[in-house]
Amino acid sequence: MISFDKFHGTGNDFFVIDAAQPVTDRRRLAIDLCDRDSGIGDGDGSTGADGVLFLALEAGYASPRVVMTLVQPDGSTAPMCGNGARCAAAWAAERTGERVVMVDTQSGTRRATVDETAVSIEMGMPRFSPEAVPLARDEPLVEEPIGDLDATAVDTGVPHAVAFVDDVSTIDLESVAPPVRHAEVFPRGANVTVASPDGAGGFDQRTYERGVEGETRSCGTGAVAVAAAARKLGRTEDDSVTVSPPGGELDVEFSGTEAILRGPTEREFAGRVSLGGSRSVEIDGDAGATADD
Numbered sequence: 001m002i003s004f005d006k007f008h009g010t011g012n013d014f015f016v017i018d019a020a021q022p023v024t025d026r027r028r029l030a031i032d033l034c035d036r037d038s039g040i041g042d043g044d045g046s047t048g049a050d051g052v053l054f055l056a057l058e059a060g061y062a063s064p065r066v067v068m069t070l071v072q073p074d075g076s077t078a079p080m081c082g083n084g085a086r087c088a089a090a091w092a093a094e095r096t097g098e099r100v101v102m103v104d105t106q107s108g109t110r111r112a113t114v115d116e117t118a119v120s121i122e123m124g125m126p127r128f129s130p131e132a133v134p135l136a137r138d139e140p141l142v143e144e145p146i147g148d149l150d151a152t153a154v155d156t157g158v159p160h161a162v163a164f165v166d167d168v169s170t171i172d173l174e175s176v177a178p179p180v181r182h183a184e185v186f187p188r189g190a191n192v193t194v195a196s197p198d199g200a201g202g203f204d205q206r207t208y209e210r211g212v213e214g215e216t217r218s219c220g221t222g223a224v225a226v227a228a229a230a231r232k233l234g235r236t237e238d239d240s241v242t243v244s245p246p247g248g249e250l251d252v253e254f255s256g257t258e259a260i261l262r263g264p265t266e267r268e269f270a271g272r273v274s275l276g277g278s279r280s281v282e283i284d285g286d287a288g289a290t291a292d293d
């Protein structure tokens with residue numbers, strides 16, 4: 001059986017699997033576990049997840065190093081995930097007792113710091129250039145109509161199209177996001193993030209994620225994208241910006257060459273799943289421990 005933990009960061013939830021375990025088909029496993037109807041749940045919270053984090057913990061460094069691979073509910077891999085990387089750091093900190101963790105992602109090595117209330121991670125500097133996002137054109141995309149949204153394109157490890165609206169709660173994201181997510185100007189697609197002023201100097205956020213192909217309760221790279229786009233468009237001059245997705249509150253701080261993302265993480269439950277013909281699942285602490293499908 002394969003052991004797993006379930007974590008979430010402000011509602012963006014992930015199964016975490018130690019990559020030392022033998023999983024031959026990661027794509028198939030992620031599609032299976034993450035399904036919101038037939039995936040794994042503990043019976044108390046939600047079923048399924050926004051992705052599976054395969055984490056390889058490497059010893060022998062001054063700070064523990066964890067190589068993170070995120071496989072999404074559609075089987076694709078994403079080069080970066082802000083909330084996933086924060087959960088990866090919390091997982092590695094639990095295992096090692098260390099507070100500073102280096103998270104290796106396909107978009108670079110990120111330094112994370114774990115304390116009693118939150119995990120902070122250095123995300124690099126958001127980039128607007130067409131090469132970085134990437135865009136299928138030679139100029140940055142800044143507040144231009146794409147579908148029904150006025151979008152600004154920014155790379156925060158993954159591509160985001162950010163649109164500022166009056167009130168995010170009135171947006172029918174499942175309708176307006178897909179044409180932007182698949183627009184020709186984004187050769188690798190884009191996550192679609194809408195934001196509106198929260199009345200206290202920060203922003204409310206909602207994100208439709210590539211790979212999930214739906215809205216998630218939080219998106220860390222999206223929060224950084226909102227803060228960066230707000231600064232670029234003169235919507236804030238603050239170095240520290242609070243961004244609130246539906247699942248909680250994230251802080252984005254700009255310091256030197258880094259945007260630092262900070263917010264809580266939580267370990268929800270742990271268990272084991274068998275691979276093979278018929279799935280069997282054990283959830284720790286569950287009286288009726290085995291659930292066969």
Ligand SMILES: N[C@@H](CCC[C@H](N)C(=O)O)C(=O)O
Pocket residue numbers: 012072077078079080081082083084158159191209210211212216218219220221222
């Ligand atoms: N939820 C993540 C972003 C995950 C990657 C995204 N779905 C993509 O494919 O680009 C976050 O917290 O940043």
